[in-house]
Amino acid sequence: EVQLVESGGDLVQPGGSLRVSCAASGFTFSNFWMSWVRQAPGKGLEWVANIKQDGSEKFYVDSVKGRFTISRDNSKNSVYLQMNSLRVEDTAVYYCARARVAATPATFDIWGQGTMVTVSS
Amino acid sequence: DIQMTQSPSTLSASVGDRVTITCRASQNINSWLAWYQQKPGKAPKLLIYKVSSLESGVPSRFSGSGSGTEFTLTISSLQPDDFATYYCQQYDTYSWTFGQGTKVEIK
Numbered sequence: 645e646v647q648l649v650e651s652g653g654d655l656v657q658p659g660g661s662l663r664v665s666c667a668a669s670g671f672t673f674s675n676f677w678m679s680w681v682r683q684a685p686g687k688g689l690e691w692v693a694n695i696k697q698d699g700s701e702k703f704y705v706d707s708v709k710g711r712f713t714i715s716r717d718n719s720k721n722s723v724y725l726q727m728n729s730l731r732v733e734d735t736a737v738y739y740c741a742r743a744r745v746a747a748t749p750a751t752f753d754i755w756g757q758g759t760m761v762t763v764s765s
Numbered sequence: 766d767i768q769m770t771q772s773p774s775t776l777s778a779s780v781g782d783r784v785t786i787t788c789r790a791s792q793n794i795n796s797w798l799a800w801y802q803q804k805p806g807k808a809p810k811l812l813i814y815k816v817s818s819l820e821s822g823v824p825s826r827f828s829g830s831g832s833g834t835e836f837t838l839t840i841s842s843l844q845p846d847d848f849a850t851y852y853c854q855q856y857d858t859y860s861w862t863f864g865q866g867t868k869v870e871i872k
Contacts, residue, residue, distance in 0.1 A: 688863055688865045688866045689801075689803075689866075690863065694859070694861070701859075739808055744811065748797075749856070749861075750797040750814075750815075751811065751856065752811065752854075753811045753814075755810075757807075758808060
């Protein structure tokens with residue numbers, strides 16, 4: 645079964661750091677772009693970051709540039725999001741998502757169940 | 766950045782109704798337009814990709830159309846399982862944007 649499982653969400657103080665992880669199974673992980681998408685409580689979806697199959701290209705939404713870093717370990721079938729200088733407005737469920745086809749990162753076809761990150765004092 | 770605006774924000778409908786949701790882009794976009802369904806507490810589910818292609822396993826009552834700046838998702842005959850929130854999403858040169866969502870409620 646094709647599956648993504650996120651972990652690492654927690655309560656953290658403003659200015660703090662957190663790393664969330666996503667473990668993939670059931671497909672050849674190294675063939676696909678991977679993404680993080682977040683959803684603040686009661687709000688819509690917001691794309692956060694993407695990483696190419698070999699990790700050579702990474703892209704971020706403007707609001708997290710310089711604070712968040714996406715990475716992957718193809719030997720562990722995992723993608724990560726390191727979040728530094730966290731702000732209250734980063735509070736959200738963070739979803740890991742797979743690009744639908746290997747050739748382009750345009751659409752997300754497989755999603756994890758999400759992990760909750762709460763930034764509060 | 767390209768902004769995506771969905772309308773309506775909320776839609777009240779009955780089982781069996783034909784439902785149409787519109788997504789407008791702030792500038793012309795290519796064919797990388799997708800639609801997702803999300804139920805409370807669950808991850809989004811891909812319904813439509815590349816404007817009008819139905820994802821495997823998605824019922825044929827769902828369809829997508831459009832071009833340029835205006836796109837639509839149509840549910841031909843609303844079923845009880847379809848009450849959810851729907852999002853459009855565009856992709857353009859390493860930038861991904863979602864619409865704000867349309868909640869389909871029971872009338």
